[in-house]
Amino acid sequence: MKKTILLLLVLIISTMSFxxxxxxxxxxxxxxxxxxxxxxxxxxxxxxxxxxxxxxxAKTYSDKNVVDYLEKNFVIIxxxxxxxxxxxxxxxxxxxxxxxxxxxxxxYPSTVFLKSNGEAITMLPGYIEPxxxxxxxxxxxxxxxxxxKFPDYLQEKGIKP
Numbered sequence: 001m002k003k004t005i006l007l008l009l010v011l012i013i014s015t016m017s018f019x020x021x022x023x024x025x026x027x028x029x030x031x032x033x034x035x036x037x038x039x040x041x042x043x044x045x046x047x048x049x050x051x052x053x054x055x056x057x058a059k060t061y062s063d064k065n066v067v068d069y070l071e072k073n074f075v076i077i078x079x080x081x082x083x084x085x086x087x088x089x090x091x092x093x094x095x096x097x098x099x100x101x102x103x104x105x106x107x108y109p110s111t112v113f114l115k116s117n118g119e120a121i122t123m124l125p126g127y128i129e130p131x132x133x134x135x136x137x138x139x140x141x142x143x144x145x146x147x148x149k150f151p152d153y154l155q156e157k158g159i160k161p
Contacts, residue, residue, distance in 0.1 A: 020067045022076055027087040027096070030077035034116040040141060041114040042070065043077045045100055052127040053109040063130035066137070073141040075116075081108065090118055113140050121145060135159060 025033060027043070034041045044061070046053035060066055070076050079087070081100040086093050094102075103112050103123055111128070113121040121140060128136065135154060139145055144153045154161050 020064050021062055022067045022070050024076055024078040027077050027079050027089075027099075030075045031088070031118060034075040034114075034118075037075060038116045039073065039075045040116060040121070041077060041112075041118070042074045042137075043079055043112040043114065045079050045081050045096075045103075045105055045108060045110045045112060047080060047082050047108050050108040056109045056127050060128060060130045060133050063134075065134055066130050069134060069137050069141075073137065081105070 024044075030041060030043075033039075044056070046056075079096050079099065081096050083096050085096065087096060087099060088094075089099055089102075100110070103110070103120065105112075105123065105125070107125055109127060111124040113123070115121060122145065124136065135157070136150065139150055139153050148156070151161055
Protein backbone atom coordinates (compact mmCIF):
# COMPACT_ATOMS: atom_id res chain seq x y z
CA MET A 1 0.00 0.00 0.00
CA LYS A 2 2.81 2.40 0.89
CA LYS A 3 4.55 1.63 -2.42
CA THR A 4 1.34 2.40 -4.31
CA ILE A 5 0.89 5.75 -2.56
CA LEU A 6 4.54 6.62 -3.09
CA LEU A 7 4.33 5.69 -6.78
CA LEU A 8 1.17 7.75 -7.17
CA LEU A 9 2.85 10.78 -5.54
CA VAL A 10 5.87 10.46 -7.83
CA LEU A 11 3.59 10.29 -10.88
CA ILE A 12 1.57 13.32 -9.78
CA ILE A 13 4.65 15.41 -9.04
CA SER A 14 6.36 14.45 -12.31
CA THR A 15 3.35 15.52 -14.38
CA MET A 16 2.93 18.87 -12.64
CA SER A 17 4.33 21.86 -14.47
CA PHE A 18 6.05 24.22 -12.13
CA UNK A 19 6.06 27.91 -12.90
CA UNK A 20 9.44 29.17 -13.96
CA UNK A 21 10.35 32.71 -13.04
CA UNK A 22 12.81 34.81 -15.01
CA UNK A 23 16.05 36.04 -13.44
CA UNK A 24 15.52 39.79 -13.21
CA UNK A 25 18.40 42.27 -13.10
CA UNK A 26 18.62 45.53 -11.22
CA UNK A 27 18.54 48.50 -13.60
CA UNK A 28 22.22 49.53 -13.60
CA UNK A 29 23.46 45.92 -13.62
CA UNK A 30 21.15 45.05 -16.52
CA UNK A 31 22.25 48.07 -18.56
CA UNK A 32 25.93 47.05 -18.13
CA UNK A 33 25.15 43.43 -18.99
CA UNK A 34 23.28 44.46 -22.15
CA UNK A 35 26.16 46.65 -23.28
CA UNK A 36 28.57 43.73 -22.80
CA UNK A 37 26.34 41.08 -24.39
CA UNK A 38 24.78 43.13 -27.19
CA UNK A 39 21.33 41.85 -26.22
CA UNK A 40 18.26 44.03 -26.31
CA UNK A 41 16.75 45.09 -22.99
CA UNK A 42 13.27 44.57 -21.61
CA UNK A 43 12.38 46.77 -18.64
CA UNK A 44 9.28 45.77 -16.70
CA UNK A 45 8.17 49.00 -15.02
CA UNK A 46 5.77 48.30 -12.16
CA UNK A 47 4.51 49.55 -8.81
CA UNK A 48 3.83 47.58 -5.63
CA UNK A 49 0.14 48.53 -5.55
CA UNK A 50 -0.60 47.61 -9.19
CA UNK A 51 -2.84 44.54 -9.49
CA UNK A 52 -2.22 44.17 -13.25
CA UNK A 53 1.52 44.19 -12.53
CA UNK A 54 1.01 41.21 -10.23
CA UNK A 55 -1.10 39.51 -12.91
CA UNK A 56 1.66 40.10 -15.47
CA UNK A 57 4.14 38.45 -13.08
CA ALA A 58 1.83 35.54 -12.27
CA LYS A 59 0.66 34.76 -15.81
CA THR A 60 2.97 36.24 -18.43
CA TYR A 61 6.37 36.33 -16.74
CA SER A 62 5.87 32.84 -15.32
CA ASP A 63 4.92 31.29 -18.68
CA LYS A 64 7.65 28.80 -19.62
CA ASN A 65 7.79 29.85 -23.29
CA VAL A 66 8.04 33.53 -22.35
CA VAL A 67 10.72 32.90 -19.72
CA ASP A 68 12.79 30.72 -22.06
CA TYR A 69 12.61 33.27 -24.88
CA LEU A 70 13.45 36.16 -22.57
CA GLU A 71 16.47 34.41 -21.10
CA LYS A 72 17.89 33.59 -24.54
CA ASN A 73 17.23 36.91 -26.25
CA PHE A 74 17.01 39.77 -23.75
CA VAL A 75 18.57 41.27 -20.69
CA ILE A 76 15.58 41.71 -18.42
CA ILE A 77 15.21 44.40 -15.80
CA UNK A 78 12.48 44.90 -13.21
CA UNK A 79 12.06 48.53 -12.13
CA UNK A 80 9.71 49.79 -9.42
CA UNK A 81 8.66 53.24 -10.67
CA UNK A 82 8.14 54.41 -7.09
CA UNK A 83 11.43 53.19 -5.63
CA UNK A 84 13.59 55.76 -3.86
CA UNK A 85 16.78 54.56 -5.57
CA UNK A 86 18.87 56.38 -8.16
CA UNK A 87 19.56 54.71 -11.50
CA UNK A 88 21.91 55.64 -14.32
CA UNK A 89 20.37 56.06 -17.76
CA UNK A 90 22.13 57.68 -20.73
CA UNK A 91 24.86 58.95 -18.43
CA UNK A 92 22.41 60.70 -16.09
CA UNK A 93 21.56 59.84 -12.50
CA UNK A 94 17.77 59.80 -12.25
CA UNK A 95 14.96 58.30 -10.21
CA UNK A 96 12.85 55.43 -11.56
CA UNK A 97 9.93 57.91 -11.71
CA UNK A 98 12.02 60.18 -13.95
CA UNK A 99 12.82 57.20 -16.20
CA UNK A 100 9.09 56.34 -16.42
CA UNK A 101 8.21 59.94 -17.21
CA UNK A 102 10.99 60.18 -19.81
CA UNK A 103 9.62 57.08 -21.53
CA UNK A 104 6.12 58.66 -21.52
CA UNK A 105 4.62 55.90 -19.38
CA UNK A 106 1.05 56.64 -18.40
CA UNK A 107 0.26 53.56 -16.33
CA TYR A 108 1.50 50.27 -14.98
CA PRO A 109 2.61 47.75 -15.86
CA SER A 110 4.54 49.12 -18.80
CA THR A 111 7.11 47.21 -20.80
CA VAL A 112 9.96 49.22 -22.26
CA PHE A 113 12.21 47.78 -24.96
CA LEU A 114 15.68 49.24 -25.43
CA LYS A 115 18.62 48.49 -27.70
CA SER A 116 21.74 47.21 -25.95
CA ASN A 117 23.11 50.77 -25.86
CA GLY A 118 19.99 52.01 -24.03
CA GLU A 119 18.31 53.63 -27.03
CA ALA A 120 14.51 53.30 -26.84
CA ILE A 121 12.79 50.92 -29.28
CA THR A 122 9.20 51.04 -28.05
CA MET A 123 6.95 50.86 -24.99
CA LEU A 124 3.93 48.65 -24.37
CA PRO A 125 1.37 49.82 -21.83
CA GLY A 126 -0.68 47.47 -19.68
CA TYR A 127 -1.05 43.76 -19.12
CA ILE A 128 -0.27 41.50 -22.08
CA GLU A 129 -1.24 37.85 -22.05
CA PRO A 130 1.55 35.32 -22.69
CA UNK A 131 0.40 34.16 -26.15
CA UNK A 132 0.45 37.69 -27.52
CA UNK A 133 3.54 38.71 -25.56
CA UNK A 134 5.72 35.99 -27.10
CA UNK A 135 4.96 37.37 -30.57
CA UNK A 136 5.94 40.86 -29.45
CA UNK A 137 9.19 39.49 -28.03
CA UNK A 138 10.02 37.86 -31.38
CA UNK A 139 9.04 41.02 -33.26
CA UNK A 140 11.55 43.02 -31.20
CA UNK A 141 14.35 40.44 -30.81
CA UNK A 142 14.42 39.56 -34.51
CA UNK A 143 14.45 43.25 -35.56
CA UNK A 144 11.14 43.08 -37.47
CA UNK A 145 10.23 46.42 -35.89
CA UNK A 146 12.83 48.07 -38.14
CA UNK A 147 10.92 47.14 -41.31
CA UNK A 148 7.24 46.80 -40.45
CA LYS A 149 4.48 47.48 -37.98
CA PHE A 150 3.42 44.83 -35.49
CA PRO A 151 -0.04 44.17 -37.06
CA ASP A 152 1.66 43.61 -40.45
CA TYR A 153 4.12 41.21 -38.81
CA LEU A 154 1.27 39.23 -37.24
CA GLN A 155 -0.61 39.10 -40.53
CA GLU A 156 2.51 37.96 -42.38
CA LYS A 157 2.97 35.16 -39.81
CA GLY A 158 -0.72 34.18 -40.08
CA ILE A 159 -1.43 35.13 -36.46
CA LYS A 160 -4.72 36.73 -35.48
CA PRO A 161 -4.25 39.92 -33.43
